[in-house]
Amino acid sequence: MLKIPPHQVAGHQAGNGKLGPLVDESGRFYKPLQGDERGSNELKFYTSFSSNSRILEHISKFFPTFYGTQLIEASDGSGLKPHLVLEDLSVGRVNPSIVDIKIGSRTWAPEASEEYIQKCLKKDRETSSLPLGFRLSGIQIYGNRESGYWKPERTSMQNLPAEEVKLILKKFVSSNTSTDMDLQPDCAFAATVYGGSTGILSQLLEMKAWFEDQTMYHFYSCSILIMFEKGLALEGQNPGGQIKLIDFAHVIEGRGVIDHNFLGGLCSLIKFISEILTDPNEHKSLVSSVNGVN
Ligand SMILES: O=P(O)(O)O[C@@H]1[C@@H](OP(=O)(O)O)[C@H](OP(=O)(O)O)[C@H](O)[C@H](OP(=O)(O)O)[C@H]1OP(=O)(O)O
Numbered sequence: 001m002l003k004i005p006p007h008q009v010a011g012h013q014a015g016n017g018k019l020g021p022l023v024d025e026s027g028r029f030y031k032p033l034q035g036d037e038r039g040s041n042e043l044k045f046y047t048s049f050s051s052n053s054r055i056l057e058h059i060s061k062f063f064p065t066f067y068g069t070q071l072i073e074a075s076d077g078s079g080l081k082p083h084l085v086l087e088d089l090s091v092g093r094v095n096p097s098i099v100d101i102k103i104g105s106r107t108w109a110p111e112a113s114e115e116y117i118q119k120c121l122k123k124d125r126e127t128s129s130l131p132l133g134f135r136l137s138g139i140q141i142y143g144n145r146e147s148g149y150w151k152p153e154r155t156s157m158q159n160l161p162a163e164e165v166k167l168i169l170k171k172f173v174s175s176n177t178s179t180d181m182d183l184q185p186d187c188a189f190a191a192t193v194y195g196g197s198t199g200i201l202s203q204l205l206e207m208k209a210w211f212e213d214q215t216m217y218h219f220y221s222c223s224i225l226i227m228f229e230k231g232l233a234l235e236g237q238n239p240g241g242q243i244k245l246i247d248f249a250h251v252i253e254g255r256g257v258i259d260h261n262f263l264g265g266l267c268s269l270i271k272f273i274s275e276i277l278t279d280p281n282e283h284k285s286l287v288s289s290v291n292g293v294n
């Protein structure tokens with residue numbers, strides 16, 4: 001039985017007669033192949049990447065497992081359509097907090113059409129992509145059983161200045177419920193989610209080490225998904241913080257050149273997460289010192 005993914009935070013979404021991804025109970029995520037070159041390009045990437053003997057396990061773990069393509073009933077009622085069959089990254093998670101971060105100050109590949117480049121350029125300029133090297137594409141933060149999720153309107157997250165982006169990344173790891181998200185974030189879970197030898201920062205650094213070296217692919221318009229279970233963090237258990245790379249519709253061959261665009265955005269994101277870990281109460285201490293408390 002196929003259904004609409006319960007934890008999708010960005011991208012094209014199924015429902016209301018629209019074409020979007022579906023999931024099944026066995027842990028597979030079916031992403032419709034977009035009819036134009038985006039679909040064929042993403043399929044080309046997954047086919048190349050999954051058979052690339054130079055990709056070792058410590059890197060392939062950052063990508064959804066690829067199970068080929070399959071004809072399934074499309075969510076928009078248009079009949080049987082080819083879909084990429086991928087690992088469902090939210091499988092096994094009960095109430096995941098998830099953020100989709102589109103990496104790179106430039107989201108278009110050089111071979112894109114002039115019209116597409118202009119559309120992306122406009123978005124990159126109007127959002128935090130250009131100044132920060134990434135934009136928050138979509139987010140859901142679990143509050144608790146009573147309040148459910150905080151899922152702000154996507155466009156409101158995309159053009160935030162640096163300080164606001166940091167605030168959202170703090171809220172992401174705070175104990176606030178979804179109804180008190182406008183309160184100062186307490187960063188209660190920053191150390192357990194972002195920190196530690198297996199936490200988000202350390203995973204991002206492992207990914208960065210690969211990007212400093214790999215010249216096989218250029219990942220335009222790709223996203224890093226960051227996920228964890230706040231419910232577990234609230235119970236003092238390991239919240240299972242994980243990063244994954246998704247959306248390869250605009251990946252091109254690297255031809256021996258470092259992917260500076262992705263690397264730059266990744267370094268910028270790493271700086272944000274590091275600063276939150278080093279000084280989670282930065283804002284509070286600033287306010288207290290202005291008020292003469294410190
Ligand atoms: O349709 P829109 O305006 O929401 O734009 C889509 C983007 O949404 P966002 O900028 O986050 O609002 C969307 O971004 P996300 O994947 O949601 O981050 C894609 O950039 C998508 O383009 P493509 O399918 O990758 O070529 C974009 O779709 P297309 O317009 O290129 O079909």
Ligand SMILES: Nc1ncnc2c1ncn2[C@@H]1O[C@H](COP(=O)(O)OP(=O)(O)O)[C@@H](O)[C@H]1O
Nearest residue numbers: 008009010011012029064087088089090100247
């Ligand atoms: N393999 C996956 N497993 C679970 N959720 C996924 C997976 N791939 C994507 N998603 C969810 O779907 C959203 C959109 O995915 P994406 O590949 O970017 O689609 P689009 O090409 O429509 O932008 C992501 O933000 C994420 O929430």
